[in-house]
Amino acid sequence: MLATPGRLPPAAQDTRWAYETKQDGQRAVVYLPGDGSLLLRARSGAEITAAYPELRPLAGILGRVPAILDGEVLALDEHGRADFQLLQSRMGLAHSPARAARMAARVPVRLVLFDVLLLEGDPLLRVAYAERRARLESLALDGPYWSTPAAVVGHGAEALRATREHGLEGVVCKRLDSVYEPGVRSRAWIKIRNMRTEDVIVGGWLPGRGRLGGLPGAVLVGQRAADGRLRYVGGVGTGWSETERTELAALLRAAGTDRCPFDPVPPVAGARWVLPRLVGEVGYSTRTRAGLLRQPSWHRLRPDLAPEESAAELPGDLA
Template identity: 50%
Template sequence: MDPIPSGTLWSPPPTAPMLAVPGPLPVPDSGWAFETKWDGVRCIATTTGDGSVRLASRAGNDITVSYPELQALGRELRGRGVVLDGEIVALDASGHSDFGLLQSRMGVVDPRRAGRLALGCPAHLMIFDVMYLDGLGLLSATYGERREILSALGLTGAHWSAPPNVHGRGSQVWDAVVREGLEGVVAKRLSSPYLPGTRSAHWRKTKRVETLDVVIGGWTQRRGAATGVPGAVLVGVAGPAGLRYAGSVGSGMSEREQGELAAYFAVIARASSPFTDRVDVAGAHWVEPRLVAEVTASEWTRAGRLRHPVWQRLRPDLTRLG
């Protein structure tokens, strides 16, 4: 693609981000590129050439005030009308995105408070696509072409960067992600156009999950179901002082499993919590910690809770009902 000449001030059209579908890594992978999946807030960054930048969330909400440190990106692109796609993250000491850190920055609408938070927990914009440059639309350009244009912009700053991608070698990228404990991989077809607001099979996300055994110590009632039928279970893991609370798991349970658990809970009910730490869950019912379940989760939060836990199965081989 020929270089695009620098333009003047322009009024960009609203642009919703293109979305990936969940799935396994593509095989064969020669026509694909692979990127790290960042755990943060999706962001469309728009500059009109006057030195300012507007940040919009995936839903189109204006989040510019929340991240004042990203205003310098507009000054770097002064004189150019650009629309970029990326992910706002907060990085921990090892350079990994930490959603727990970012949560303190989200939804802040007071400029002074946002400025104070930026000093203690700075945000970083991971830029992985460009939809407009100097007012010219790039939506019909291929992903490979758009990445070349993005790379030529040289967007590297204290609070933003365009991380590299890898052509082919998807299994090697996956091995590196697992080894480093990152969230996952996004595979993008090199020939794909940018499809705003569309969840397309041209982009595929594969998340790394952890599988672990947890002990059920309580449950909450399922809405609209008969009394005693759980909608979620409260689970824990062994800690130095006993059973440590690890979170609530409701996603993934079938009606059959909920009925099976209800029968167990009626037998092993108890009056007080079996967890050593406080569990602040409304309407919690407690049970003796005898049932063991297998769950998956994306990671542990800083508070020691499972993030995005999903029920897999009851482990009768590890359950102690006697």
């Protein structure tokens, strides 16, 4: 079951919803037949059990009680926050058990559980979320590599604010009376992602394709490092209206240059460079460990700002 992007439920309906922390990891359904074995499947249906050997002891935690659980596999950074880039070093190793074991020692994962689909032979798909959640919490699944984080009933605004204050990805709102709908992106589950905003300098663009021919498909943006160099922080390809994209195309053509303004030059095939004089505001979810923006979206041009005003404190390898 998948969540639909949206907003917090109306305040009058707040107590009809539970709020869970939105996790930035790999979705996994956990099959525990009750015979001492464990099977993990990704959202695609692919088996990923061998990629995460540290989760194998979970197979015996419930003894002979069969269960199917829903959760997310995370890799945590030094602050205890989910780091998808770290997790990527663990994903895709299901066919390399030896390498998976070595990586498990270096980058251990944690499985957070948030739903139960079958327990003791009873299918729970048509059971309300509130009861499924109570059944899950009664299992007390809290171990060295797995846990069942709390869900808060009501207090949605406070829950969302807390995730922002702690630098977490967001919240998932789940209606207490909702059933589990496999494969459905349901309005009974609503996801709200915290987005950060920053000012960036446009240093290039990529031509659009198809109906976007002659228009920018994406702009390449950077930020000034402490030493004055313009460091590339990513490409932004969403967030414009048709009118805004057309207006931006004219500005980019007027600022065209043969020289790349980024230092170092980013490995972006087909890039067209511009003089670094346009400042924009973008939203993004997080930064990679190298400082690149994840899931960036264009907000607006900032003609009120000069490029020199958009200096930033860049993390990681971009500093």
